[in-house]
Amino acid sequence: MPGKNNKAGDKLKKKGRTPYKKGDGMSALLFLSPTLVVFSTFILFPVIFSFYLSFQKWNMFSSETTFVGLDNYIRMFQSEEFWQVLKNTAIYTFGTIPLNMGFSLMVAYALNKKVIGKKFLRTAFFAPVIISPVAAAVIWRWLYDPNFGLINWFIGLFGISPINWLNDPTAAMFALIIMGVWKTFGYNMVLFSAGLQGIPETYYEAALIDGAGKWTRFWKITIPLLSPTTFFIMVMSMIGSFQVFDIVYVLTSGGPLGSTKVLVFYVYEHAFKFFEMGYASAVSYVLFAILFIFTMLQMKYMKSKVLGN
Amino acid sequence: MPGKGLKRTVKISKGIVFHLVIYALALVTLAPFIWMVLTSLKDMNEIYVYPPKWLPEKFRFENYKNAFEAAPFGRYYINSIIVSLSVTFGQLITCSMAAFAFARLRFRGSNILFYIFLGTMMIPYNVTMIPSFMMLYWLGWIDSFKALIVPGLASAFGTFLLRQFFMTIPKELEEAAYIDGASRFSVLWRIIIPLSKPALATLAIFTFMGAFNDFIWSLIVLNSDEMRTVQLGLAIFRDRYLTQWDLLMAGSVTAVLPILLVFFFAQKYFIQGITLSGLKE
Numbered sequence: 001m002p003g004k005n006n007k008a009g010d011k012l013k014k015k016g017r018t019p020y021k022k023g024d025g026m027s028a029l030l031f032l033s034p035t036l037v038v039f040s041t042f043i044l045f046p047v048i049f050s051f052y053l054s055f056q057k058w059n060m061f062s063s064e065t066t067f068v069g070l071d072n073y074i075r076m077f078q079s080e081e082f083w084q085v086l087k088n089t090a091i092y093t094f095g096t097i098p099l100n101m102g103f104s105l106m107v108a109y110a111l112n113k114k115v116i117g118k119k120f121l122r123t124a125f126f127a128p129v130i131i132s133p134v135a136a137a138v139i140w141r142w143l144y145d146p147n148f149g150l151i152n153w154f155i156g157l158f159g160i161s162p163i164n165w166l167n168d169p170t171a172a173m174f175a176l177i178i179m180g181v182w183k184t185f186g187y188n189m190v191l192f193s194a195g196l197q198g199i200p201e202t203y204y205e206a207a208l209i210d211g212a213g214k215w216t217r218f219w220k221i222t223i224p225l226l227s228p229t230t231f232f233i234m235v236m237s238m239i240g241s242f243q244v245f246d247i248v249y250v251l252t253s254g255g256p257l258g259s260t261k262v263l264v265f266y267v268y269e270h271a272f273k274f275f276e277m278g279y280a281s282a283v284s285y286v287l288f289a290i291l292f293i294f295t296m297l298q299m300k301y302m303k304s305k306v307l308g309n
Numbered sequence: 310m311p312g313k314g315l316k317r318t319v320k321i322s323k324g325i326v327f328h329l330v331i332y333a334l335a336l337v338t339l340a341p342f343i344w345m346v347l348t349s350l351k352d353m354n355e356i357y358v359y360p361p362k363w364l365p366e367k368f369r370f371e372n373y374k375n376a377f378e379a380a381p382f383g384r385y386y387i388n389s390i391i392v393s394l395s396v397t398f399g400q401l402i403t404c405s406m407a408a409f410a411f412a413r414l415r416f417r418g419s420n421i422l423f424y425i426f427l428g429t430m431m432i433p434y435n436v437t438m439i440p441s442f443m444m445l446y447w448l449g450w451i452d453s454f455k456a457l458i459v460p461g462l463a464s465a466f467g468t469f470l471l472r473q474f475f476m477t478i479p480k481e482l483e484e485a486a487y488i489d490g491a492s493r494f495s496v497l498w499r500i501i502i503p504l505s506k507p508a509l510a511t512l513a514i515f516t517f518m519g520a521f522n523d524f525i526w527s528l529i530v531l532n533s534d535e536m537r538t539v540q541l542g543l544a545i546f547r548d549r550y551l552t553q554w555d556l557l558m559a560g561s562v563t564a565v566l567p568i569l570l571v572f573f574f575a576q577k578y579f580i581q582g583i584t585l586s587g588l589k590e
Binding site: 024029039110119120124127144150191234243267271280283284292 | 327328331332333334335336338340341342344345348356357359360361372386390402403404406407410414415416417424429430431432433434435436437438439440441443444447459460464465468493496497518521522523524525528529539543544547554557558560561564565568569572573574576579580583584
């Protein structure tokens, strides 16, 4: 208890803080130092240096870089391949999201009801999320095999003729999207489940008394009250999908004919195959800019949700 | 009443249909795993049969032996475990220290610094990848465990997750300790840490999984065979044995199994971690 004349104590109390010991600042620095060292070395410095590099021409092996101004950016925007890659990334992202969200919401909604073996079902739907993308892509390569693959056999049951999934430029992106949805929907299912559990039961009870049917309850209560979750999932999925790499690398390696070459793959290729560090940095900065826009959308939501406490 | 009986029958059959549909969906989701395991136990001739045959005639466990002989998966495993465990323990230490500072210590600029920390979560790894690689190259750390471990030793997500949890621990608990003359470090170690086991477990599992499944970073910084991790080993194995699907599937099972096992025992924490990353606590 602060003394009756202890102004500092009152002030602190007003702010809801407890006066601890003196010298918190020094200990804070000490406690934060390992993290600060790692962050400044592997995040802060790289972000700045990458920006600098995007105006340079450099192959990494020579000791000198050449300032080229906006050349890397101009080259990028004039490159047909870059636009193709950007388009591929957008197709992957906006192809995956609706399927992913629809499916994950459906499963979350179903598992929110009384189901026998809920734990088993949840495990089953979640399993693809946790396994490595590399192994998952290896498995799917085999599933997509045009001659012996399980997928062609499966669609054959419905009378669909075999598709050369990974070698046909139009089918390959579709193959990637299907696999991407399979790999990630379980994650969103968990988020949707948490969102669904956050909706008070009383709303449904009240609606039931008013005679609202199943669909009315779903569209008028569940969907609107779930919208913060939906928004969060949508933006996070966009951010994630724009950075897809592993499954592309193993499943299609960007082919056939560059039809599945995505942005991160393009950055990887230019940096670590062609050693065009400046150009690759410029491309990664454009990707950063795109993701930044998505993140700003997200921040608006996060601010009210998290930093409020 | 016949009406009531009919209603009940409809309700029950609806329930049955619902269960059939959801279990069918689960089966479709699991099919790739089932197919992977079954293929890994088949003879080469059985693999190339169309329409596909589900069960192998004889379970060929020697496929696994052959896969481990064709590539040093054992070595890859040890590498993956060393790296993943180091990153996990490192993060548990650095994140709990940083989280303690943000949750419990008062210092000038703590809010701004915390915002900056959160802000780093927005930075895509592609932007930091190239300069990080170059720095490790200059340090001579390329193709070493250091290159895989050191950049992963801190995380904004971990700091954030633990901070949120630490803030829920009543302050009275530590005040008593401070009155008894305890240092801040011993308060963190003796009071906060023991009370935060669920949050620490969640962070540990997420970090371990992330490190074990990492691909692009290992692809960039490793080049010798003996340094390879399971994921990298599998990707290279795939390039070399593209027609040996029995061995490839055995390799995939190897790469997938540990994480599936961890998940089986620690489901709760996975779910917790995701809901937390959804910031919905």
